[in-house]
Amino acid sequence: MSSEQKINLYAGPAGGWGALNSVKNTLLHHGIPVKGAKTLLSANQPDGFDCPGCAWPDRNHHSTFEFCENGAKAVAAEATARRATPEFFARHSVAELAAQSDFWLEEQGRLTHPMVYDAASDHYVPIAWDEAFALIARHLNALADPNQAIFYTSGRTSNEAAFLYQLFVRQFGTNNFPDCSNMCHEASGAAMRAQIGTGKGTVQLADFEQADAIFIFGQNPGTNHPRMLGELRAAHQRGARIVSFNPLRERGLERFADPQDKLQMATLGSSPISTHYFQLRIGGDLAAVQGMAKHVLELHARGHRVLDEDFIAQHTSGLHDWAALLASTPWQRLEEASGLSETQMRAAGDVYANAGSVIACWGMGITQHQHAVATIGAIVNLLLLRGNIGRAGAGPCPVRGHSNVQGDRTMGIWEAPRAALLDRLAAVYQFRPPRAPGVDTVGAIELMRRGGCKVFFAMGGNFAAATPDTLQTWAGLRQCDLTVHVATKLNRSHVVHGRAALILPCLGRTEIDVQASGAQGVTVEDSMSMVHISAGINAPASPHLLSEPAIVARLAEATLGARSAVPWGWLVEDYARIRDEIEKVFPDFHDFNARVAVPGGFRLRNPAAERQWATPGGKAAFSVRALAQDTPTQRAQERLGGDARVFTLLSTRSHDQYNTTIYGLNDRYRGVRGRRDVVFIHPEDIRGLGLSAGDRVDIHTAWDDGQERTVRAFALVPYDIPRGNLAAYYPETNPLVPLSAVAEGAGTPTSKSIPVLLVAAGATP
Numbered sequence: 001m002s003s004e005q006k007i008n009l010y011a012g013p014a015g016g017w018g019a020l021n022s023v024k025n026t027l028l029h030h031g032i033p034v035k036g037a038k039t040l041l042s043a044n045q046p047d048g049f050d051c052p053g054c055a056w057p058d059r060n061h062h063s064t065f066e067f068c069e070n071g072a073k074a075v076a077a078e079a080t081a082r083r084a085t086p087e088f089f090a091r092h093s094v095a096e097l098a099a100q101s102d103f104w105l106e107e108q109g110r111l112t113h114p115m116v117y118d119a120a121s122d123h124y125v126p127i128a129w130d131e132a133f134a135l136i137a138r139h140l141n142a143l144a145d146p147n148q149a150i151f152y153t154s155g156r157t158s159n160e161a162a163f164l165y166q167l168f169v170r171q172f173g174t175n176n177f178p179d180c181s182n183m184c185h186e187a188s189g190a191a192m193r194a195q196i197g198t199g200k201g202t203v204q205l206a207d208f209e210q211a212d213a214i215f216i217f218g219q220n221p222g223t224n225h226p227r228m229l230g231e232l233r234a235a236h237q238r239g240a241r242i243v244s245f246n247p248l249r250e251r252g253l254e255r256f257a258d259p260q261d262k263l264q265m266a267t268l269g270s271s272p273i274s275t276h277y278f279q280l281r282i283g284g285d286l287a288a289v290q291g292m293a294k295h296v297l298e299l300h301a302r303g304h305r306v307l308d309e310d311f312i313a314q315h316t317s318g319l320h321d322w323a324a325l326l327a328s329t330p331w332q333r334l335e336e337a338s339g340l341s342e343t344q345m346r347a348a349g350d351v352y353a354n355a356g357s358v359i360a361c362w363g364m365g366i367t368q369h370q371h372a373v374a375t376i377g378a379i380v381n382l383l384l385l386r387g388n389i390g391r392a393g394a395g396p397c398p399v400r401g402h403s404n405v406q407g408d409r410t411m412g413i414w415e416a417p418r419a420a421l422l423d424r425l426a427a428v429y430q431f432r433p434p435r436a437p438g439v440d441t442v443g444a445i446e447l448m449r450r451g452g453c454k455v456f457f458a459m460g461g462n463f464a465a466a467t468p469d470t471l472q473t474w475a476g477l478r479q480c481d482l483t484v485h486v487a488t489k490l491n492r493s494h495v496v497h498g499r500a501a502l503i504l505p506c507l508g509r510t511e512i513d514v515q516a517s518g519a520q521g522v523t524v525e526d527s528m529s530m531v532h533i534s535a536g537i538n539a540p541a542s543p544h545l546l547s548e549p550a551i552v553a554r555l556a557e558a559t560l561g562a563r564s565a566v567p568w569g570w571l572v573e574d575y576a577r578i579r580d581e582i583e584k585v586f587p588d589f590h591d592f593n594a595r596v597a598v599p600g601g602f603r604l605r606n607p608a609a610e611r612q613w614a615t616p617g618g619k620a621a622f623s624v625r626a627l628a629q630d631t632p633t634q635r636a637q638e639r640l641g642g643d644a645r646v647f648t649l650l651s652t653r654s655h656d657q658y659n660t661t662i663y664g665l666n667d668r669y670r671g672v673r674g675r676r677d678v679v680f681i682h683p684e685d686i687r688g689l690g691l692s693a694g695d696r697v698d699i700h701t702a703w704d705d706g707q708e709r710t711v712r713a714f715a716l717v718p719y720d721i722p723r724g725n726l727a728a729y730y731p732e733t734n735p736l737v738p739l740s741a742v743a744e745g746a747g748t749p750t751s752k753s754i755p756v757l758l759v760a761a762g763a764t765p
Contacts, residue, residue: 218365222252
């Protein structure tokens, strides 16, 4: 947690003693060395709680603790001894809080009381829960149209809370359900639903034990999903090929020291991860995958018979058109677009062609691009060529972020709900759900900017920090009549508020949730469709906290009153009753309470994993999308002329953060200590700018709408990244992402491919 600023090359493996030391320091920093250790050992256990961090599944819920550095940070941060009490808010005006960093806000600890904004004093002051719900209800019921309200959802919200939330909001009358999926894996769902009939991956954790090759696109598991490294390490040790595509050299994709391997820890050893590492250009994945597939098709045409012709004939459509597209695409074009050589793409294609079973994993390095849907379509196409969907050791594996982001979507948190869900809600609860699509995250910001949103309600998350085009987002939030945030800790969204504002503190995943029938558990769905129960073990941070299901139920009662026949209060007395209601609406949750009582829970059915394709044609469809003729960076370069040097910037996490939550100011694996104001750049590009390592630059977005988007005084850090490409942390670089820069067919902000200019700090671009 030191604030000393240093940039030093990191030469060690991911994990190892560095990870253990980081966890020790985190526990001591939060003042909970004993309590914290006990809490960590209860994570992901049958009688404990699900980690509030990432959605990577657990191998065995009744095993010993499965170590994860960033999961430990998330647990320790929630179990911190620090408190943000009414006295804290009395000492600090909102203007003073707004001047602090995101890290400082998070460091103030757990929220303890519901708070309301007092405009006269510019302070948050305490408010009783009943008064808070009455205030929200007055604003909601005064709206001329229910669509003037927006209801945001974080991926940490449990299935029980999400189900009640979507039911309440739809009874209120809107589908305005922007959520964090809109900003991360929306493109995954859009692509896979069109091709294989489901927006979820087909892979189970056991498939990693049987895969002959694992391809990793646009993902950094060492920081974002550390437990995944254990699976990759085991796969490598048994001889599986692991092929990584990433513009940055990421330590977690190179070597890993397992903190639970006593011999490795004692000998300071480590295990290799990737057998092949391809550093392509930012956004070059579509061309790289097309190159691999082109090679496979050429091998088959030369008589090597590498395609699964029986699978293709029985289960797919559209191969002819895609093969024709690839045949007409020159290798030179693929090289230019990918940043890889023909030889490299053919080498990756050989790994694929020679592997019996293949898993393809991807993260937001794929989904946050203009052509994200096309790229994921190409990845799915590649799998279809050799029948790598619907059998052991194979399949698509989108690796999602927050612990229940997939479960929230399953529960109906979606601005574009399917008619079948609305029909079922109507039948079970005897009301007319709204049929018009709502707004997604970008649409919500646009609606706020136009003055069309009067009430913004956020169930968790940090909307003001997580979203693109920061100044536009903030301007939109400030136009709302009321903003409400359900949260465990203070964050940026609480100080960028509407004319009226509430902070509603809730229980965390680590805490005991006692309702009328006793202590409760909540359920979550991980990235591989496993549903399991989670029960906290710590005393609540404050006696004034409510659970998320209780907050939703009390808000529904206050707002809907006699208009709703749902027994909201009765349901919250025992969460098993909520699960009974979920079962009525979602057939795949039959016998929910009985099945979730089994350690490890149960897996939701995935028809595509059984080679049943819920597509219009009844088959898996090859996606036929050509390479783009230009990119945002190319367009900006043409517009600005040859004298300008346009770079492509991707935003990334440091190792000391999870999404917008900043745990510390270090990024161990990239050698950064005590700071976040850095931009990673190839050494030759630094020299080409006439600058030196450590020099400060302003970063300007090169967009064509005439709006100035700039972040200032970032230090240049030489790094192993392709020339013309940059990386910097978010949320600090979110102001550079234009609201209009979204994935085609998905609406996901293109935070991984922003055209920018670098100029010496203070100079004119």
